[in-house]
Amino acid sequence: MTELADPVLAPIPVDLPQVERRAVLPRGFAAGGAAIGIKRSGRPDLALVAATGGPAAAAAVFTPNRFAAAPVRLSQAHLAAGEPGGQGRYGHARAIVATSGSANAATGAAGDADQAAVAEAVATALGSPATEVLTLSTGVIGTRLPVQVVSSGIATLTPALTTGDAGLEAAARALMTTDSRVKLATTTVVIPDPGDFSVGVATVSGIAKGVGMIHPRMATMLAVLLTDASVPPSLLSTMLRGATVRTWDQLTVDGDTSTNDTVFLLASGASGTAPVDPGTAEAAALAAAVEAVARDLARQQAADGEGATTLITCQVSGAIDDPEARAVARSVVASSLVKAAVHGRDPNWGRIAAAAGNAHLAGAAVLEAGGLAPAVAAERADAPATIDPDRLRIAIAGHLVFDGAAGGPQPLDVEAVRASMAAEECLVRLDLGLGEGTGEAFGCDLSEAYVVENSEYTT
Amino acid sequence: MTELADPVLAPIPVDLPQVERRAVLPRGFAAGGAAIGIKRSGRPDLALVAATGGPAAAAAVFTPNRFAAAPVRLSQAHLAAGEPGGQGRYGHARAIVATSGSANAATGAAGDADQAAVAEAVATALGSPATEVLTLSTGVIGTRLPVQVVSSGIATLTPALTTGDAGLEAAARALMTTDSRVKLATTTVVIPDPGDFSVGVATVSGIAKGVGMIHPRMATMLAVLLTDASVPPSLLSTMLRGATVRTWDQLTVDGDTSTNDTVFLLASGASGTAPVDPGTAEAAALAAAVEAVARDLARQQAADGEGATTLITCQVSGAIDDPEARAVARSVVASSLVKAAVHGRDPNWGRIAAAAGNAHLAGAAVLEAGGLAPAVAAERADAPATIDPDRLRIAIAGHLVFDGAAGGPQPLDVEAVRASMAAEECLVRLDLGLGEGTGEAFGCDLSEAYVVENSEYTT
Numbered sequence: 026m027t028e029l030a031d032p033v034l035a036p037i038p039v040d041l042p043q044v045e046r047r048a049v050l051p052r053g054f055a056a057g058g059a060a061i062g063i064k065r066s067g068r069p070d071l072a073l074v075a076a077t078g079g080p081a082a083a084a085a086v087f088t089p090n091r092f093a094a095a096p097v098r099l100s101q102a103h104l105a106a107g108e109p110g111g112q113g114r115y116g117h118a119r120a121i122v123a124t125s126g127s128a129n130a131a132t133g134a135a136g137d138a139d140q141a142a143v144a145e146a147v148a149t150a151l152g153s154p155a156t157e158v159l160t161l162s163t164g165v166i167g168t169r170l171p172v173q174v175v176s177s178g179i180a181t182l183t184p185a186l187t188t189g190d191a192g193l194e195a196a197a198r199a200l201m202t203t204d205s206r207v208k209l210a211t212t213t214v215v216i217p218d219p220g221d222f223s224v225g226v227a228t229v230s231g232i233a234k235g236v237g238m239i240h241p242r243m244a245t246m247l248a249v250l251l252t253d254a255s256v257p258p259s260l261l262s263t264m265l266r267g268a269t270v271r272t273w274d275q276l277t278v279d280g281d282t283s284t285n286d287t288v289f290l291l292a293s294g295a296s297g298t299a300p301v302d303p304g305t306a307e308a309a310a311l312a313a314a315v316e317a318v319a320r321d322l323a324r325q326q327a328a329d330g331e332g333a334t335t336l337i338t339c340q341v342s343g344a345i346d347d348p349e350a351r352a353v354a355r356s357v358v359a360s361s362l363v364k365a366a367v368h369g370r371d372p373n374w375g376r377i378a379a380a381a382g383n384a385h386l387a388g389a390a391v392l393e394a395g396g397l398a399p400a401v402a403a404e405r406a407d408a409p410a411t412i413d414p415d416r417l418r419i420a421i422a423g424h425l426v427f428d429g430a431a432g433g434p435q436p437l438d439v440e441a442v443r444a445s446m447a448a449e450e451c452l453v454r455l456d457l458g459l460g461e462g463t464g465e466a467f468g469c470d471l472s473e474a475y476v477v478e479n480s481e482y483t484t
Numbered sequence: 485m486t487e488l489a490d491p492v493l494a495p496i497p498v499d500l501p502q503v504e505r506r507a508v509l510p511r512g513f514a515a516g517g518a519a520i521g522i523k524r525s526g527r528p529d530l531a532l533v534a535a536t537g538g539p540a541a542a543a544a545v546f547t548p549n550r551f552a553a554a555p556v557r558l559s560q561a562h563l564a565a566g567e568p569g570g571q572g573r574y575g576h577a578r579a580i581v582a583t584s585g586s587a588n589a590a591t592g593a594a595g596d597a598d599q600a601a602v603a604e605a606v607a608t609a610l611g612s613p614a615t616e617v618l619t620l621s622t623g624v625i626g627t628r629l630p631v632q633v634v635s636s637g638i639a640t641l642t643p644a645l646t647t648g649d650a651g652l653e654a655a656a657r658a659l660m661t662t663d664s665r666v667k668l669a670t671t672t673v674v675i676p677d678p679g680d681f682s683v684g685v686a687t688v689s690g691i692a693k694g695v696g697m698i699h700p701r702m703a704t705m706l707a708v709l710l711t712d713a714s715v716p717p718s719l720l721s722t723m724l725r726g727a728t729v730r731t732w733d734q735l736t737v738d739g740d741t742s743t744n745d746t747v748f749l750l751a752s753g754a755s756g757t758a759p760v761d762p763g764t765a766e767a768a769a770l771a772a773a774v775e776a777v778a779r780d781l782a783r784q785q786a787a788d789g790e791g792a793t794t795l796i797t798c799q800v801s802g803a804i805d806d807p808e809a810r811a812v813a814r815s816v817v818a819s820s821l822v823k824a825a826v827h828g829r830d831p832n833w834g835r836i837a838a839a840a841g842n843a844h845l846a847g848a849a850v851l852e853a854g855g856l857a858p859a860v861a862a863e864r865a866d867a868p869a870t871i872d873p874d875r876l877r878i879a880i881a882g883h884l885v886f887d888g889a890a891g892g893p894q895p896l897d898v899e900a901v902r903a904s905m906a907a908e909e910c911l912v913r914l915d916l917g918l919g920e921g922t923g924e925a926f927g928c929d930l931s932e933a934y935v936v937e938n939s940e941y942t943t
Contacts, residue, residue, distance in 0.1 A: 089844075090838060090841040090842055091840075091841035091842075091843075091844065091870065091871040091873075092837050092838055092840070092841030092871060092873055093841075128834075130834065130837075130838070131833075131834055131837050131838075131873060131886065131892055131893070132892055132893075133873070133874065133888065133891060133892040135891070135892075136892075165834065166832075166833075166834025166835065166837065166838060167833065167834040167837075167886070167892065167893045168893075283838065284837075284838050284841060361820075361934075365934075365935050368935065373625075374590075374626065375587075375589065375590055375624065375625025375626040376625070378551050378589075378590050378625065378626075378743075379549060379551055379589070379625060379742065379743050381550075381551070382549040382550035382551030382552075382743060383549055383550075384550075385548075385550065411550065412550040412551060414550075414551055414590060414592070415592065427590065427626070429592065432592060432594070433590055433591055433592040433594075433595075433626065434590070434591075434626045471935055472935060473932040473935045473936060475820075475824070475935070476824050476827065476930055476931060476932045476934070476935060477932065480824045480825065480827040480828025480830065480930075480931075
């Protein structure tokens with residue numbers, strides 16, 4: 026009974042709203058998807074989401090890859106055009122258009138022109154300025170978008186967009202590449218109106234695609250979050266960045282950060298709920314709803330990693346602060362040896378300990394540079410130790426396997442641990458015994474199927 | 485003919501002495517190996533190298549893993565005991581003892597006591613202080629060394645050590661775990677004696693083991709370099725660190741930095757060549773010889789990576805400086821997607837470009853923190869761009885596949901490129917077009933066999 030009470034044996038409680046994995050299109054948006062022939066397979070490859078009541082508030086987080094693809098550069102430029110400071114982080118958007126099958130990355134000036142033509146086609150179809158169109162692409166690097174095909178597809182799809190939930194699901198399906206499952210999440214948030222004491226409900230929904238070339242620091246492939254709450258763009262950006270640090274930045278499938286990764290968050294304001302101001306309880310509630318949807322989508326992406334059979338969740342407590350806990354969690358789920366061991370249901374805690382001991386090498390400071398001043402990042406890079414082996418405790422799937430303060434390796438019923446690991450999700454819990462910091466990260470096992478899938482993929 | 489002259493199609497010339505892959509034991513050392521029963525397989529698992537003429541000058545580079553194993557901590561302490569400043573980087577050593585089969589990592593205070601007993605056994609057998617014994621271990625994390633077995637093995641092996649080359653080869657064989665090939669390299673360096681105008685020749689030889697849990701920043705598994713040159717320990721340390729930055733720090737098999745990685749460099753002075761002083765041409769020549777042996781051993785380790793069928797060498801020119809070139813090269817060979825593509829002989833330059841674009845995310849600055857002041861590291865972490873897609877050029881196995889200044893993707897005879905990639909070594913050449921910096925990194929393809937090998941490995 027004592028053992029059951031040991032917190033390292035249980036998941037860290039996540040204080041976020043409940044999420045459902047279904048398509049719920051928030052008010053103020055229309056959406057749809059179609060198969061227009063970019064993919065040779067004939068599967069859906071064009072997704073479109075439009076704000077029906079005029080431009081929505083918009084926020085974005087983009088890949089840090091230096092080889093950012095044309096859709097990323099165009100979206101950044103469109104947001105920057107209307108943003109104080111022009112960093113391309115937030116602004117207003119009328120529509121998001123996504124193509125799958127060709128990433129439009131490493132295509133040079135021609136690729137930029139192609140992407141601009143795609144945005145222009147959406148703008149024409151909707152009667153809005155092209156700068157209000159945001160773009161996403163995913164697929165093979167280095168191939169040109171078939172602009173004529175995409176433009177006529179847009180002209181056909183736009184009038185067919187629906188404000189029903191099916192439109193959002195169709196858009197989610199059209200994002201998919203090697204995904205085996207469509208990725209959807211939705212939740213609601215209650216927003217009181219201080220003016221008339223009424224209570225409104227806003228919806229936050231998201232769609233996403235995985236599933237290879239996924240690694241921390243906004244290396245999340247594509248996701249679109251929508252809400253009908255009324256939120257100014259700068260606050261929306263703060264919410265999105267806050268959620269990303271704890272969700273998509275903690276997601277790794279294979280350590281490769283894509284050229285195209287993008288998350289958009291659009292707010293239509295069509296719920297009729299009161300405007301959400303910074304620093305209020307409503308802003309906190311909405312931020313939690315955004316994070317809940319983001320976290321669930323990130324977990325769906327990890328679980329559907331290429332070749333994956335198991336979602337690996339690493340939760341770390343007892344770190345000196347939350348960023349350190351997140352860095353350790355990331356290092357564990359990113360380890361090829363840990364991933365292979367989980368695939369083999371091998372409770373190889375030595376690899377987990379070694380991966381935790383490497384957290385300071387994996388650019389932990391760099392990874393969170395967005396949230397750290399350079400001086401702090403440099404100091405953290407040279408921090409003498411984030412792990413004390415004598416205080417470290419590790420549990421795999423609810424079994425205590427290592428306790429640094431109690432002689433290290435613990436006696437194990439290996440078959441029992443293996444049985445617990447043979448589940449859809451394998452929880453790896455670490456307690457560093459150093460402080461109050463907590464964090465988590467999401468990954469998947471490394472299987473032969475990942476190798477087969479990625480060695481046969483054709484340029 | 486123009487194409488043949490394009491430097492991006494050819495390897496970057498490496499200005500280092502030629503190396504032979506055979507066992508040559510430098511003068512002043514005796515060595516040997518034995519199977520004493522640590523490994524269940526009955527293969528050799530105890531290696532011993534001793535300086536025959538008293539303590540040799542010694543230098544070391546150890547794993548940066550926070551979970552450094554008992555043999556690492558003990559060796560550091562022994563070197564630190566006699567070192568000004570006490571950092572455990574150089575000093576004197578009478579012997580190196582290596583055990584394979586158990587890593588003696590994450591074994592706590594008991595593991596430290598075990599490792600001290602092993603060093604003590606060597607000290608007793610040689611009649612030297614225990615602080616002159618350096619230790620190496622490799623194998624499963626979390627299992628205790630069988631101290632009695634190791635101690636009696638040492639007592640038996642020590643009198644059987646030989647000054648012949650066979651002793652060094654036996655030691656190299658006893659280092660092996662999942663290695664499929666023994667790793668040996670040797671070269672010579674001419675050292676004139678300014679006193680009497682005579683010319684002496686010193687030998688530099690090395691042995692090493694791979695082959696999993698290998699990643700940059702001194703994550704090299706085990707290597708022992710020996711020379712009979714006469715070199716003060718601090719200069720030896722400078723040479724070893726310089727070589728490591730360009731060789732073992734540029735080696736990755738699976739992105740996991742082990743708890744036990746260690747390189748030792750011992751100099752007996754028994755060649756009778758003149759003492760080598762810092763800043764001389766002789767010091768430069770000896771450093772080049774050390775680097776040549778280190779580079780060749782690192783390449784052997786990469787080629788023999790777990791499940792590997794192909795050595796991937798990435799060479800980068802045109803970077804703003806050498807560290808940037810090395811960071812880009814590392815990022816390319818570390819990419820799971822690039823590794824899987826090479827395994828499938830897929831000339832997927834898009835993945836190479838994307839991996840190059842991620843170099844700044846992989847803790848590039850952190851990785852070379854040893855050579856960079858924190859302020860420089862922080863600045864580099866925030867550097868705006870190390871890659872300009874419009875200047876980047878990529879060649880795979882001698883075929884130009886991407887030229888940013890010439891429209892990007894180049895027309896390819898895919899079958900011809902695939903045929904060129906089907907070799908023991910696949911050269912990936914990048915030219916960044918930004919400056920004069922060059923660098924290289926070594927890795928291997930990612931195969932189904934890696935996954936099988938590492939998911940079946942038992943704790």
